[in-house]
Amino acid sequence: MCQVDEDYQEQLQQAEVPSVSKKCVKCKEAPAAVVIRAGDTFCRGCFKEYFIHKFRAMLGKNRVIFPGEKVLLAVSGGPSSCSMLSQVQEGLSQNAHKKLRFSPGIVFVDEGGAVGQSVEERQRTLAELQAVFKATGFPFHMVPLEQVLELPSSVLVTAPALSERPAGAYKAAVDRFIQSDSSSSVPPRQQEETSLPHVQESHRQLLQQLIGSAKTQTAREDLLNTLRQHLLVHTARTEGYSKLMLGDNCTRLAVKLLTSISLGRGAQLAQDTGFSDSRYGDTILVRPMRDYSAKEIAYYNRMFSVPSVFLPSLDTKTTDKSSIQRLTESFVTKLQADFPSTVSTIYRTSEKLQTACRSSSAADHWDRCLLCMCALDTAVEKASAFKATLISEQLSQTKSPGASSAELQRQNPAPVELESAAPSGDCCSSGGENCVKAASGGGCCSSAKVPETSDLKTLLCYSCKLTIKDMSSVERLPQYILSEAHRRQRRSQMREEISDFLLDDEDDGDQGD
Amino acid sequence: MPVLCSNCVDKRAVLKRPKTGHSLCKECFFWAFEEEVHQTIVAAQLFNPGEIVGIAASGGKDSTVLAHVMKLLNERYNYGLELMLLSVDEGISGYRDDSLETVKRNQQQYELPLKIVSYEELYGWTMDAIVKQVGLKNNCTFCGVFRRQALDRGAIMLKVDKICTGHNADDVAETVLMNVLRGDIARLRRCTAISTASEGEGVVPRCKPLKYAYEKEIVLYAYFKKLDYFSTECIYSPNAYRGHARTFLKDLESVRPSSIMDIIHSGENLSVREGVKMPVQGTCNRCGYISSQALCKSCVLLEGLNRGLPKLGIGKHHRLHGKILSQQPLTEKEERKLKSADF
Numbered sequence: 001m002c003q004v005d006e007d008y009q010e011q012l013q014q015a016e017v018p019s020v021s022k023k024c025v026k027c028k029e030a031p032a033a034v035v036i037r038a039g040d041t042f043c044r045g046c047f048k049e050y051f052i053h054k055f056r057a058m059l060g061k062n063r064v065i066f067p068g069e070k071v072l073l074a075v076s077g078g079p080s081s082c083s084m085l086s087q088v089q090e091g092l093s094q095n096a097h098k099k100l101r102f103s104p105g106i107v108f109v110d111e112g113g114a115v116g117q118s119v120e121e122r123q124r125t126l127a128e129l130q131a132v133f134k135a136t137g138f139p140f141h142m143v144p145l146e147q148v149l150e151l152p153s154s155v156l157v158t159a160p161a162l163s164e165r166p167a168g169a170y171k172a173a174v175d176r177f178i179q180s181d182s183s184s185s186v187p188p189r190q191q192e193e194t195s196l197p198h199v200q201e202s203h204r205q206l207l208q209q210l211i212g213s214a215k216t217q218t219a220r221e222d223l224l225n226t227l228r229q230h231l232l233v234h235t236a237r238t239e240g241y242s243k244l245m246l247g248d249n250c251t252r253l254a255v256k257l258l259t260s261i262s263l264g265r266g267a268q269l270a271q272d273t274g275f276s277d278s279r280y281g282d283t284i285l286v287r288p289m290r291d292y293s294a295k296e297i298a299y300y301n302r303m304f305s306v307p308s309v310f311l312p313s314l315d316t317k318t319t320d321k322s323s324i325q326r327l328t329e330s331f332v333t334k335l336q337a338d339f340p341s342t343v344s345t346i347y348r349t350s351e352k353l354q355t356a357c358r359s360s361s362a363a364d365h366w367d368r369c370l371l372c373m374c375a376l377d378t379a380v381e382k383a384s385a386f387k388a389t390l391i392s393e394q395l396s397q398t399k400s401p402g403a404s405s406a407e408l409q410r411q412n413p414a415p416v417e418l419e420s421a422a423p424s425g426d427c428c429s430s431g432g433e434n435c436v437k438a439a440s441g442g443g444c445c446s447s448a449k450v451p452e453t454s455d456l457k458t459l460l461c462y463s464c465k466l467t468i469k470d471m472s473s474v475e476r477l478p479q480y481i482l483s484e485a486h487r488r489q490r491r492s493q494m495r496e497e498i499s500d501f502l503l504d505d506e507d508d509g510d511q512g513d
Numbered sequence: 514m515p516v517l518c519s520n521c522v523d524k525r526a527v528l529k530r531p532k533t534g535h536s537l538c539k540e541c542f543f544w545a546f547e548e549e550v551h552q553t554i555v556a557a558q559l560f561n562p563g564e565i566v567g568i569a570a571s572g573g574k575d576s577t578v579l580a581h582v583m584k585l586l587n588e589r590y591n592y593g594l595e596l597m598l599l600s601v602d603e604g605i606s607g608y609r610d611d612s613l614e615t616v617k618r619n620q621q622q623y624e625l626p627l628k629i630v631s632y633e634e635l636y637g638w639t640m641d642a643i644v645k646q647v648g649l650k651n652n653c654t655f656c657g658v659f660r661r662q663a664l665d666r667g668a669i670m671l672k673v674d675k676i677c678t679g680h681n682a683d684d685v686a687e688t689v690l691m692n693v694l695r696g697d698i699a700r701l702r703r704c705t706a707i708s709t710a711s712e713g714e715g716v717v718p719r720c721k722p723l724k725y726a727y728e729k730e731i732v733l734y735a736y737f738k739k740l741d742y743f744s745t746e747c748i749y750s751p752n753a754y755r756g757h758a759r760t761f762l763k764d765l766e767s768v769r770p771s772s773i774m775d776i777i778h779s780g781e782n783l784s785v786r787e788g789v790k791m792p793v794q795g796t797c798n799r800c801g802y803i804s805s806q807a808l809c810k811s812c813v814l815l816e817g818l819n820r821g822l823p824k825l826g827i828g829k830h831h832r833l834h835g836k837i838l839s840q841q842p843l844t845e846k847e848e849r850k851l852k853s854a855d856f
Contacts, residue, residue, distance in 0.1 A: 216768075216769070218768065218769060257693070258690070258693065260779070261689065261690070261693060261776055261779040261780070262765055262772050262775060262776055262779075263775060263779075264774075264775035264776075264778045264779055265779060266778060266779025266780060266781065266782040266783045267779075267782035267783075267784075269779075269783065270786075320764075321764060321767060321768055322768075323768065324765060324768055324769060324772070327761075327764055327765065327768060328761075331757075331761045331764075335694070335757060342694065345694065345695065345696040346693060346694065346696070348696055349693055349696045349698060349701070352698045352785055352786055352789045353783060353784065353785060353786060354784055354785065354786040354787075377778075377782050382556045382557070383553065383556040383557035383707060384778070384781055385725065385774050385775075385777040385778040385781055386778055387556065388549065388552075388553065388725035388774070389771070389774050391548075391549055391552050392530075392532050392533050392545070392549060392725075393533055395520070395544075395545040395548055395549060396519060396520060396530055396533050396535035396537060396541075396545055397519050397520060397535060398519065398520050398521065398522055462775070462778055463775070466769075466771065466775065
């Protein structure tokens with residue numbers, strides 16, 4: 001119904017009621033155990049085969065993971081990521097047909113502090129998960145989200161990609177691997193008895209304040225996602241993993257696509273929902289579960305007893321309209337009930353998108369967003385939605401600063417605007433001529449000055465700008481973000497000063513002459 | 514303590530802008546609204562001096578405000594345009610005949626020439642007759658396809674150089690969402706363009722000067738300016754698929770008012786992977802209108818209506834184009850599939 005290239009087959013005319021005595025459509029022998037789509041009934045054995053095959057096919061088709069690589073599995077405890085974990089286990093087991101050939105590790109980010117769980121609850125969940133992870137035999141890392149406060153600012157720097165592999169390299173690498181050590185399997189390493197990580201009370205409070213400084217639920221969820229991703233990438237980098245596997249399933253990704261569009265992330269859609277995401281350069285994010293619908297995963301986990309642990313998140317038990325993410329989720333699931341092809345259509349749309357990346361060189365940081373690390377999409381073109389928004393802001397406010405700015409603050413609690421930012425440079429009043437340019441403050445003078453909201457905005461993409469706009473103050477952001485922001489501002493001011501003398505600066509486009 | 518307008522800081526504010534949340538007085542709001550449309554027109558270079566521009570007028574709020582603002586800006590900034598009103602009568606009793614009265618009143622108020630084209634004279638079918646044959650589910654497809662061609666034909670009759678329609682920001686955002694939900698990657702790429710391409714015979718370029726104006730602001734403008742418009746929904750609209758996208762958009766707006774502009778921004782910055790199949794523009798073999806298939810959509814729909822096969826045109830029918838063109842009869846199986854209508 002209502003799809004573009006739709007064909008009305010005969011099946012749609014007669015509604016088939018799946019009966020108990022139906023046979024599996026694949027092997028046509030065993031009785032059916034589960035109905036995947038309308039008319040597709042599978043028996044247990046065929047369903048398991050189908051499920052496992054999809055995982056392999058997804059990895060094999062994309063040829064991104066090379067043999068012998070260390071791959072970090074990001075497990076949140078939910079059904080999709082636990083299913084992914086069990087698939088990897090299945091694929092690495094001795095008797096698997098065409099074994100998988102990489103070395104996995106597991107990482108779990110404990111977000112209990114941001115969600116409001118008590119210490120005892122967090123310890124209990126951690127213990128449960130630790131039991132599950134130990135059973136797999138892979139090395140695992142339990143990382144509390146509070147560690148975000150101690151990250152280095154190198155997280156926000158796109159590292160150069162590891163050696164570029166030419167197209168034919170995959171097949172050659174596989175052949176070599178098979179010949180060299182097909183006999184030896186990877187023995188399950190003994191995880192040293194690590195006690196569950198202890199979180200300092202001060203850090204816990206800082207994290208809660210940070211999350212609390214975002215005024216809307218939408219901004220909170222967005223911020224949490226960003227922090228979690230930074231932490232995951234940092235863990236992968238420090239522990240020596242070159243790939244990070246995320247457990248997003250088809251339903252989740254369809255919701256994510258619509259959410260991203262609603263948040264203004266049209267330029268970054270391909271990276272947010274595609275199979276592989278290379279915005280960090282050296283660590284590639286991979287989504288092998290993107291072909292599975294949530295329904296299939298639920299069936300599989302139930303039928304084959306895959307352990308998973310439920311963890312509350314920011315939007316548990318919230319109303320439909322509490323945040324954009326939550327609203328989109330309820331919209332898609334309701335629509336899916338009436339039009340069963342909604343999720344797969346959205347998924348197919350996401351496959352056809354690509355990133356509009358102007359410069360893929362890793363050397364330059366100022367054309368990447370500070371928070372989400374994607375290429376900036378805020379070039380103010382002559383006729384665009386972004387320009388129209390700026391014009392509207394301008395026209396709705398008086399242009400003269402000074403007396404009216406007090407009124408502005410009184411009746412308009414909206415954050416400081418780009419154009420009408422009152423000069424904040426207390427520090428620059430004594431600084432002399434060099435500080436004239438520093439209307440954005442904090443440039444050449446003190447390094448300890450906290451950037452105003454308006455400063456950060458120039459370093460962010462459109463949707464991260466919206467998130468920061470919803471925050472009451474940016475001081476609570478972790479130190480690594482603030483110091484990286486400073487650094488970029490200093491670099492960009494330096495560049496402006498010498499822009500007339502830079503020759504052939506292809507990274508920045510046309511500069512000066 | 515009364516809130517002061519945030520622009521002139523002089524008069525009392527009487528409204529809060531849905532778009533930015535600022536409180537403004539009446540005059541400042543009028544000025545901001547008109548100025549934004551002017552900036553849109555100038556930045557996108559929508560018009561050239563000396564052109565004849567047809568304003569697609571339905572009598573609803575968008576086209577009434579559009580006519581008013583276009584006339585105002587044309588005089589204020591000397592665009593040098595000759596404006597005309599163009600209206601389409603779909604033949605929906607109880608809805609369209611009333612709104613056409615509003616258009617006639619507008620014509621007198623703004624002193625602009627008016628031309629009305631009707632489905633009856635162009636195609637031989639009114640929407641009421643179409644719904645009787647097609648049912649209540651897919652009739653918006655017929656109306657939309659026919660209206661597009663009707664506007665073009667009317668424009669050619671009036672000899673206008675450009676058409677401008679009253680599509681507002683909410684419409685464009687809804688279209689982006691709907692195209693994602695339907696998987697229509699070709700339209701997704703084009704739908705945020707402010708004006709259509711202008712090459713080809715029989716095609717009049719059309720543009721949307723109100724593209725960045727929120728629907729709520731249009732209503733506010735019309736209310737405070739005491740503009741006269743017709744405000745009932747089309748009686749056949751409740752079952753349209755677009756309704757789902759619209760409800761979602763309204764909900765989004767209530768969570769975060771800037772969502773509408775955010776969606777348009779997303780739509781403008783999308784890019785499609787190379788190698789994805791896109792339709793190629795050609796002409797219809799029967800009527801000569803632009804089309805990406807052998808037969809244009811309205812010819813196919815008309816054929817279906819005339820033959821009593823209402824489903825022809827809804828769903829895949831490329832294979833049947835050859836048969837229709839060469840006047841071959843359809844097989845019984847094909848006829849059976851195309852006959853059933855949903856009521």
